[in-house]
Amino acid sequence: RDHGGMARLFSRNDPDRARQQMVDGQLAARDIDDPRVLAAMATVPRHLFVPPELAASAYEDRPLPIGRDQTISQPYIVAYTVQAMRLGASDRVLEVGTGSGYAAAVLAELCAEVFTIECIAPLAESAGERLARLGYGNVTVIEGDGGLGRPSDAPFDAIAVAAAGPSIPDALVDQLRIGGRLVMPVGRRRGGQHLVRAVRTADGTEVETLLPVTFVPLTGAAGQ
């Protein structure tokens, strides 16, 4: 008998169980060890952020299509990014690339206020509606070019970019407070991308390369 198949079927019908299996098997079993990050990933209902026909795949170890040639990132990559942002509960953060709104919801579980910018209007609109419906009152979704940041609400304690740019945009570094962290994929449109963390210091930035990744391209003024 196919016990694996039975387990998968059961998980599909039980999103809470599937989500905890994701946290244990894909996150804690790798290098996600921040208890606040693990708790946030165990809380946000990822299956409500994917197209309904893909809900049964929401807790698999991969990105999924969300329309308009865009994706909801792999759970591990979301967890890795937010862990690398070293968030405190009182932090105000900016995300570039709202997509489905999933990562914004994870950020909203971890810090005080989230601003998230999406350049594709229908995605911004549906993410905003979804986040409001799910009760994420501390998230503001903005339609626009996130490469320019959000000067009117800067400075931020941390910034995450969910699309790969050719370099770290100066406009975003300028909107970090001293000590603030920016985590983003940098590299060519296809292949050779790395997640990097830039920490703003009194006299510049300290940049570390963290992990090889594959993201959709950043568009707009600071894009590919």
Ligand code: SAM
């Ligand atoms: N964080 C998202 C989630 O949890 O579903 C996944 C984001 S998806 C990998 C990248 C998103 O960045 C896409 O929705 C894309 O439209 C958006 N994007 C690309 N360039 C952008 C820009 N310059 N400004 C704002 N959004 C941008």
